[in-house]
Amino acid sequence: MNIGLNACESEQLGSKMYHLISELYPICRSITGNGVRQTLHILQQYIPLEIYQVPTGTQVFDWTVPKEWNVRDAYVKNASGKKVIDFQASNLHLLNYSIPIHQTMSLVELKKHLFTLPEYPDWIPYRTSYYNENWGFCLTHNTLQSLEDGEYEVFIDTSLEAGYLTYGEYYLPGEIEDEVLFSCHVCHPSLCNDNLSGIALATFLAKHLSSIPRRYSYRFLFIPGTIGSITWLCLNESKTERIKHGLVISGVGDAGRMTYKKSRRGSAEIDQAVTHVLKHSGEEYAIEEFSPYGYDERQYCSPGFNLPIGRLGRTPFGQYAEYHTSADNLEFIKPGSLIDSMTKYLGVLEILEKNKRYKSTNPKCEPQLGKRGLYGKLGGEQDKKINEMAMLWILNYSDGKHSLLDIADQASIRFHLIHQIVEKLKSANLIEPLGTDDE
Numbered sequence: 001m002n003i004g005l006n007a008c009e010s011e012q013l014g015s016k017m018y019h020l021i022s023e024l025y026p027i028c029r030s031i032t033g034n035g036v037r038q039t040l041h042i043l044q045q046y047i048p049l050e051i052y053q054v055p056t057g058t059q060v061f062d063w064t065v066p067k068e069w070n071v072r073d074a075y076v077k078n079a080s081g082k083k084v085i086d087f088q089a090s091n092l093h094l095l096n097y098s099i100p101i102h103q104t105m106s107l108v109e110l111k112k113h114l115f116t117l118p119e120y121p122d123w124i125p126y127r128t129s130y131y132n133e134n135w136g137f138c139l140t141h142n143t144l145q146s147l148e149d150g151e152y153e154v155f156i157d158t159s160l161e162a163g164y165l166t167y168g169e170y171y172l173p174g175e176i177e178d179e180v181l182f183s184c185h186v187c188h189p190s191l192c193n194d195n196l197s198g199i200a201l202a203t204f205l206a207k208h209l210s211s212i213p214r215r216y217s218y219r220f221l222f223i224p225g226t227i228g229s230i231t232w233l234c235l236n237e238s239k240t241e242r243i244k245h246g247l248v249i250s251g252v253g254d255a256g257r258m259t260y261k262k263s264r265r266g267s268a269e270i271d272q273a274v275t276h277v278l279k280h281s282g283e284e285y286a287i288e289e290f291s292p293y294g295y296d297e298r299q300y301c302s303p304g305f306n307l308p309i310g311r312l313g314r315t316p317f318g319q320y321a322e323y324h325t326s327a328d329n330l331e332f333i334k335p336g337s338l339i340d341s342m343t344k345y346l347g348v349l350e351i352l353e354k355n356k357r358y359k360s361t362n363p364k365c366e367p368q369l370g371k372r373g374l375y376g377k378l379g380g381e382q383d384k385k386i387n388e389m390a391m392l393w394i395l396n397y398s399d400g401k402h403s404l405l406d407i408a409d410q411a412s413i414r415f416h417l418i419h420q421i422v423e424k425l426k427s428a429n430l431i432e433p434l435g436t437d438d439e
């Protein structure tokens with residue numbers, strides 16, 4: 001089985017992911033409502049995901065599924081009837097989850113409900129008020145400064161009513177029931193790196209995996225942040241035992257270096273696999289310890305679940321100026337970064353799929369490799385040396401206790417090469433895989 005992509009597939013995939021992001025970009029999403037439904041319906045054109053609807057008021061652990069929020073229109077008009085802030089121009093203008101209002105007021109009154117970014121006067125900030133009923137507008141600081149004293153008409157045509165929390169799920173069965181979980185958030189409006197990049201990567205990763213043989217089963221969740229993972233965990237608690245590895249996908253489209261945030265366990269196989277891929281990428285990367293702040297890993301890694309789930313992305317949220325602003329747009333993300341992130345994800349999956357333990361059939365002293373034709377048959381001098389080293393490491397540590405990834409790490413040799421050599425040693429009957437009984 002070959003999990004990776006060739007150069008031509010890579011290039012096409014980069015532009016396909018970017019295209020999907022462009023398609024989803026204009027939609028006004030939130031933690032509930034038609035924007036999420038519309039987004040999931042578009043994803044169904046790529047992968048056959050199931051859409052689930054959980055009614056408002058449903059108790060999920062310590063939380064309650066909120067009222068559903070939808071927007072028809074919103075604007076602020078000045079005294080001469082000109083729209084000075086218009087939701088139709090950018091969905092970021094409206095404070096997400098604003099309650100409806102239609103009222104005329106002074107600029108002083110209005111200003112209590114306006115949010116800007118003085119340090120980036122051309123950018124619109126992204127703000128929400130999910131669990132505290134409020135209304136407001138976000139705008140550029142330049143626009144704010146151009147507003148003159150006088151009366152303003154504020155019109156917010158939204159509904160906040162009993163409805164549903166909507167999420168998407170795609171389950172891909174494999175040879176075994178043990179699962180790998182991928183989770184991304186789908187609750188942000190026109191923001192590219194923060195939410196759309198993760199959605200695009202998850203979609204195309206799922207599509208790719210569906211076309212190749214799989215040892216593990218895979219589950220992809222497209223959920224609103226926080227309340228979505230809490231809801232899924234509450235409704236699917238019995239399935240969580242099957243989750244052996246997982247990643248929260250977010251911020252995978254910017255030009256920064258890759259960053260991995262470890263699972264709460266800290267030394268789970270997923271932590272080891274991602275570290276291995278980044279270490280051998282030859283590029284700069286960063287590894288963060290777990291902390292109870294961030295995206296949905298907060299819920300998956302809450303102590304009652306403590307799932308082996310980390311978060312793999314590029315520049316962490318809050319560490320780039322464009323984060324949660326109108327500058328996190330289609331120019332901020334790059335097809336090349338998307339495909340580079342995808343390549344890292346596939347590298348991790350290659351390890352998870354192939355990482356097994358073996359037992360040497362000749363544990364007493366080294367087997368004689370020369371008579372089996374295993375010495376120096378292939379490649380140049382450099383290749384020969386590293387292949388021989390890999391053979392010696394595998395034969396010595398195939399004691400049933402060390403996984404191939406353990407051996408690759410100990411030998412500082414790429415997992416990919418270790419696995420290739422394993423295939424040769426297997427053919428020569430020098431090692432044998434551990435049966436499930438031995439594990």
Ligand code: ZN
Nearest residue numbers: 188194317324
């Ligand atoms: Zn965000």
